[in-house]
Amino acid sequence: MNRDPAPQHPLVQRMIDARRVTDALFAVVKPEYLYERPIRERHRIVFYIGHLEAFDRNLFDERLCPLPAFAPELDKLFAFGIDPVDGGFPTDQPSDWPSLDSVRDYASKAREQIDSRLAAFEFGRGGMATGSPEQLLHVAIEHRLMHAETLAYMLHQLPLHMKSAPRGATPVEHASRNVGSTPMMRVPAGEAVLGMKKEDGRFGWDNEFGEQRVQVDAFEIDRYMVTNAQFREFIDAGGYRERAYWTDKDWAWKEAEGIAHPVTWSRRDDGTWLLRTMFDDIALPPDWPAYVSHAEASAYARWAGKALPTEAQWQRAAQGVPHAPSGNYDFRSWNPQAVDASPDNVSAFGVEGLYGNGWEWTSSQFEALPGFEAFPFYLGYSANFFDGQHYVLKGGSARTAQCMLRPTFRNWFQAHYQHVYAGFRCVRS
Structure with missing residues (x-):
């Protein structure tokens, strides 16, 4: 250039x-x-x-x-x-x-x-x-x-x-940290703030404006994102074969597309699971976050007897995270890391790793905040997707720029899109 x-x-x-x-x-x-x-x-x-x-x-x-x-x-x-x-x-x-x-x-x-x-x-x-x-x-x-x-x-x-791996993109060397079962953290009832006021004078996209204060009942939320090892338990338990865990629409999609596991997973004849990273196929790291579609995350949550958090619940659970937490974001890595690898990336309620390492699905459909006004120079940026088919994601991944890790940023994708660097955590009332 x-x-x-x-x-x-x-x-x-x-x-x-x-x-x-x-x-x-x-x-x-x-x-x-x-x-x-x-x-x-x-x-x-x-x-x-x-x-x-x-x-x-x-x-x-x-x-x-x-x-x-x-x-x-x-x-x-x-x-x-x-x-x-x-x-x-x-x-x-x-x-x-x-x-x-x-x-x-x-x-x-x-x-x-x-x-x-x-x-x-x-x-x-x-x-x-x-x-x-x-x-x-x-x-x-x-x-x-x-x-x-x-x-x-x-x-x-x-x-x-x-593809050609750039200099510095060395082969993945992963030593399992054996995260084990994920404890749930209690988040007391209180207020969650979605969006921001225009008069704050900060940059945001049109869907970030229209501050909305939501009263959230007390709930419990996974301390860490759901790991590959935990999601594998869902697969081994027949989660992709059990109709009860899937909505009608999600089941029809799964059956039509022949979906039996996350898109980056594959299985050898000997039963060993592999993960496709950007530049290599590696043994599935058990403590990395499981990257899945909204449909797959929702099915797992039902199997576990839990649910995906609403946008307001996620925002409430994320209160108190440091302004610039440690973590896996801003193009620092091509891959995820263990879900417990950033212990100072923690909220006031002890919820870890909320920013970076993988977007997190919520159960909330992508909708306008009160008083929404489309950018006049980019009318369709948000408004074209207020269609009941897209769900809000929060947090960010290893390939998310630091500027977009602000608490007000709202990402969104369709429920059946498997390619996002997105995982999830579950909640229980």
Whole structure:
């Protein structure tokens, strides 16, 4: 790509840093495989090389500064990264896309155009006002960092021979910590605060605004996320074969897709379970969090005689976690770690590992907070998913940027999407 501009504002430097993260991620894929589609619901990898730059160009044009179109057909082609819902899979072929040289040339020119404008831009005191330069830059940065995580989900599904491990991504060496059974921590009745007020002056996405105070009854919650060893007990007990643990919709999905275990698990003829990491197949680490879909997590919770927490329960249980806890996040690792590996990442109620190491499913559908207003420059970011098919996740994974570990951040995915770096913990009233 082009030479980085001299930063004139901290947010400009953050945007440059975010570019380095996504550039390094694309470099993991051997060039001849950039037209692969490792997850059928998603675009081909090459799309995202153009999309990240097109998004910035389309967002900044006439809002931050004029950016005359130099390839309007590519601005349009790469504009939208929203994936289909429930079975509407893309049918395009590699030949339908521009050449890799053309896509990279477009991306390079888009960056060069943006950087030349930012080099001369004079930032004022707009704060986080709607449409202010500061807000637009935050949106561009976090949009890119979100893709840095979801692209990792895609690349995880690529066959190992299609990838090259970057320097520092050494083979996984795992010594089991033998977490054993997970104790439950009591959380007394009290208030949970969802979202934040616009007048707080902090950046957030549209679905984070509209502070809502919820009174939560006392409950118990797992001290740690559910581990691979615990989820294996569910499998060994026939959890994927027992109809009673699954909703009608989840059972129909499981049967139609032939789901019998988490997507990254496989089993040898001798019964040994393996886990597919980004760059290797390893013996299943028993004390890592089990990454599963919402449907699988819900079935496990019913088998265990418990439930998934609501968003308010999770938020209540997370009170008191240090502002910058230790943990496995911000691209520090390609893999999870033991669920008890960050003892100072703990809430006021003794609940550990709530931020990083794996998103955590809740039972709450993704809905607007009171007074929701869509960003006028990104109308569909949240509103397109208030559809009763997406569930809120909280916390963050090893591939989640630190800026998105703020307590108000709300992630969401469909119940049957298995590829998220997401685990769960259970609650009991």
